[in-house]
Amino acid sequence: MRPASRTSLWDRLGDPSEKTLAAILLAPSFILLALIVVYPIGRLILNSFHDIRLSGGRPVRFVGFENYLLVLQDTDFWNATANTVLITLITVPGALVVGLGLALLANLPFRRQWPVRLALLLPWALPLSFAGLIFAWFFHTEHGVVNDVLRRLGLMSPQAPTMWLLQPGWAFGAICLTIIWKTSSFMALILLAGLQMIPRSLYEAAEVDGASRWQQFREITLPMLMPSIVVALIFRTITALQTFDIPYTMTRGGPGEATETLAMLIHKTTIDYLDVGYGSTMAVCMFVLSMLITAVYLRHVGRQA
Numbered sequence: 001m002r003p004a005s006r007t008s009l010w011d012r013l014g015d016p017s018e019k020t021l022a023a024i025l026l027a028p029s030f031i032l033l034a035l036i037v038v039y040p041i042g043r044l045i046l047n048s049f050h051d052i053r054l055s056g057g058r059p060v061r062f063v064g065f066e067n068y069l070l071v072l073q074d075t076d077f078w079n080a081t082a083n084t085v086l087i088t089l090i091t092v093p094g095a096l097v098v099g100l101g102l103a104l105l106a107n108l109p110f111r112r113q114w115p116v117r118l119a120l121l122l123p124w125a126l127p128l129s130f131a132g133l134i135f136a137w138f139f140h141t142e143h144g145v146v147n148d149v150l151r152r153l154g155l156m157s158p159q160a161p162t163m164w165l166l167q168p169g170w171a172f173g174a175i176c177l178t179i180i181w182k183t184s185s186f187m188a189l190i191l192l193a194g195l196q197m198i199p200r201s202l203y204e205a206a207e208v209d210g211a212s213r214w215q216q217f218r219e220i221t222l223p224m225l226m227p228s229i230v231v232a233l234i235f236r237t238i239t240a241l242q243t244f245d246i247p248y249t250m251t252r253g254g255p256g257e258a259t260e261t262l263a264m265l266i267h268k269t270t271i272d273y274l275d276v277g278y279g280s281t282m283a284v285c286m287f288v289l290s291m292l293i294t295a296v297y298l299r300h301v302g303r304q305a
Contacts, residue, residue, distance in 0.1 A: 041287070044280050044283055044284060044287070045280075045284055047276060047277055047280035048067055048068070048277065048280040048281040048283075048284045049062060049063065049064055049065070049067070049277075050062055050063060050277045051063045051066075051067075051277045052275075052276040052277035052280075053274060053275050053276070053277070054274035054276060055273075055274045063277070067277055067278050067280075067281035068281055068285075070278065070281075071278075071281055071282060071285060076257065076260075076265060077262075077265065077282060077285075079257055079260065080257070080260050080261055080262045080264065080265040081262050081285075081289075083172075083258075083259060083260060083261055083262075084240075084241055084243060084261045084262040084263075084286075085241075086172075087172075087175070087176060087179065087240060087243055087247075087261065088237060088240040088241055088243075090176045090180075091176050091179040091180050091183065091236075091240055092233065092236050092237050092240050094176070094180040094184075095179070095180050095183040095184040095186075095187050095236055096187055096229070096232065096233065096236070098180060098181075098184035098187070098188075099183075099184040099185070099186070099187025099188040099190075099191055099232070100187070100188070100191055100229075102120060102184060102185065102188035103187075103188040103189075103191035103192040103194075103195055104195070106120055106188065106192050107192060107195045107196065117192070120185045120188050120189055120192070121185065121189070122185070123181060123182055123184070123185040124182075124183075124185040124186045124189065126182070127245075128182065128245035128246055128249075129245045129246075129248075129249045131178060131181075131182045131245075131246060132178065132245055132246040132247075132248070132249030132250045133249050133250075135174065135177075135178040135181075135246075135250060136165065136249060136250045136251075139164035139165055139174045139250075140164075140165075141161050141162070141163045141164065141165070141166065142161065144164070146162075146164065147161045147162060147164075150162070165250060165251050165254075165255075166254075166255055167255065168255055168256070168258035168259070171250075171251050171254070171255060171258060171259050172258060172259055174250065175246060175247050175250055175251065175259055178246050178250065179240070179243065179246055182246065183236060183239070183240075186232075186235075186236065187232045187236060190228055190231060190232040190235075191225060191228055191229065191232060193228065194224075194225045194227070194228025194229075195221070195225065195228075197224075198220065198221065198224045198225070202220050202224075203216055203220060206219070206220060230297060230300060233297060234294060234297045234298075237293055237294075237297070238290050238293075238294060241262070241286065241289060241290050241293070242263050242286070242290070243261045243263060244261060244263035244264055244267065247259050247260070247261055247264060248264055248267075253268075262282065262285075262286050263286070265282065266279050266282045266283050266286065269282065
């Protein structure tokens with residue numbers, strides 16, 4: 001008896017099984033992912049093991065882990081990393097608190113809800129560099145809106161205006177405030193979607209049992225909203241670790257290096273100093289930091305699941 005002939009590749013493509021159909025449909029996504037994610041990351045890691053300087057005509061030289069040892073001894077790297085982590089620790093919780101308040105406000109039974117939700121979209125849709133320029137004007141020493149309001153309220157002497165962007169502490173605070181304003185709307189949109197998934201019957205049952213609004217918020221809203229909160233925190237934390245546009249447009253990292261972030265230092269090293277190898281090393285460190293924090297979030301999600 002002759003053995004049954006194996007089906008050819010063309011036969012399987014013409015009448016695919018579920019596994020074959022899934023592979024065909026997912027293939028473009030995997031190819032695109034490899035082109036825009038896997039290859040650039042692999043190239044970045046490869047460059048970090050080389051001395052690549054585009055100035056001076058020096059040839060590319062393999063240096064192994066020398067760049068990583070230099071990073072560990074680089075005070076500018078640790079200063080920029082500390083600024084980045086501090087911005088993350090301030091702006092992520094701040095954006096979450098403000099975004100949660102905005103989401104609760106937008107979820108109220110307004111007669112016309114679209115203007116409220118449109119107002120949430122506007123700060124998020126505004127380009128980051130544009131938001132930085134706007135707030136740089138707000139905090140301008142002589143012509144800024146903030147100093148003008150403080151003068152009119154009698155809280156600041158006209159002869160001694162506050163130099164918001166020229167003093168390290170005030171400049172850092174102004175940047176964090178700008179980032180919170182810009183990113184809280186993004187948090188609000190995600191949390192608003194989560195709020196609308198909570199069944200109204202849960203609140204009605206709680207009202208029948210005599211639960212107050214605070215008890216309903218603590219026992220129903222927060223637990224049911226936790227998956228949306230974790231997703232919002234993951235996206236916001238990753239973008240906070242990559243903060244560049246707002247500090248760059250507001251202070252250029254100054255005064256001195258008081259507001260320089262890790263992304264700004266990488267930009268300065270690779271674009272201004274043309275040291276691609278060392279800049280790639282710092283970029284790999286930032287990538288690893290982002291992945292570690294994301295892994296912590298995902299572990300929390302896994303435990304909840």
